[in-house]
Amino acid sequence: MLKEIEGVEIISLVDNSIDFLSTIGRNGVENVVTWVIKCMGKDWFKKHFRYPIAEHGFSAIIKVLTDNVKYNTIMFDTGISSNGVLYNAQGIGIDLKEIEAIILSHGHYDHFGGLLNTVKAIGKKELPVIVHDDMFKKRGVQEEDGSIRVYPEFPKEEIILAKFVRTKKPFFMLDNSILVTGEIPRKTEFEKGATRQYCFEDNKWKPDPWMWDDRALVMNVRDKGLVIVSGCGHAGIINTIHYAQQLTGVEENFCNSRRFPSFRKRL
Numbered sequence: 476m477l478k479e480i481e482g483v484e485i486i487s488l489v490d491n492s493i494d495f496l497s498t499i500g501r502n503g504v505e506n507v508v509t510w511v512i513k514c515m516g517k518d519w520f521k522k523h524f525r526y527p528i529a530e531h532g533f534s535a536i537i538k539v540l541t542d543n544v545k546y547n548t549i550m551f552d553t554g555i556s557s558n559g560v561l562y563n564a565q566g567i568g569i570d571l572k573e574i575e576a577i578i579l580s581h582g583h584y585d586h587f588g589g590l591l592n593t594v595k596a597i598g599k600k601e602l603p604v605i606v607h608d609d610m611f612k613k614r615g616v617q618e619e620d621g622s623i624r625v626y627p628e629f630p631k632e633e634i635i636l637a638k639f640v641r642t643k644k645p646f647f648m649l650d651n652s653i654l655v656t657g658e659i660p661r662k663t664e665f666e667k668g669a670t671r672q673y674c675f676e677d678n679k680w681k682p683d684p685w686m687w688d689d690r691a692l693v694m695n696v697r698d699k700g701l702v703i704v705s706g707c708g709h710a711g712i713i714n715t716i717h718y719a720q721q722l723t724g725v726e727e728n729f730c731n732s733r734r735f736p737s738f739r740k741r742l
């Protein structure tokens with residue numbers, strides 16, 4: 476069963492574009508400059524801060540606060556380039572050694588591109604990397620002329636200093652404070668998958684619209700409800716929310732206007 480947590484902090488490292496100008500403090504969202512000064516102090520900011528770079532893809536650091544005294548840190552996806560995540564993390568003062576596991580949302584290269592170098596930088600023997608067997612498929616997308624543009628392949632386990640944990644089923648982590656949904660049932664009529672996706676199996680390219688490896692992270696924040704983090708959302712975001720509700724028995728979703736202090740400042 477998914478445990479209630481006291482709070483969650485989601486630090487965006489890669490999310491296609493960067494917005495340095497958004498209104499600060501709305502719905503708990505903070506501008507990178509404000510957040511770094513609050514966490515690291517003005518001296519660190521002056522000496523070490525570097526504006527993050529934008530790149531296609533997704534990566535986030537997620538800190539869950541349990542029992543008001545302890546937080547745990549994981550990374551969800553690793554961006555598209557080999558070093559983008561590391562550059563951004565270093566420039567805003569993230570200590571990668573705090574990361575206890577990496578979860579990949581699905582096997583598209585804009586989500587695992589930084590995996591090898593991130594695992595190296597974390598430097599922990601047998602770091603758990605939570606994967607699904609389908610992430611290892613050779614994949615591509617059908618172009619307008621019918622040809623297949625082949626995607627970069629997922630890194631082989633033998634070249635990576637990590638322990639791949641393969642799961643298709645719901646998977647609880649960090650003392651049941653985070654749930655990886657596993658395969659998400661596709662139930663809505665209007666979420667039709669990625670219709671141009673193909674995979675190479677039995678010596679030929681086959682349509683692979685459902686991307687069964689696509690999953691989400693779910694957390695249950697006390698008095699707030701579920702926080703659900705998805706990558707591309709190929710399963711369909713409504714399917715994802717329904718499944719998270721079904722797995723946890725919690726109907727409410729997180730939506731508030733209260734500002735959460737940074738855990739590092741708070742502890």
Ligand SMILES: [Zn+2]
Pocket residue numbers: 581583707709
């Ligand atoms: Zn994708």
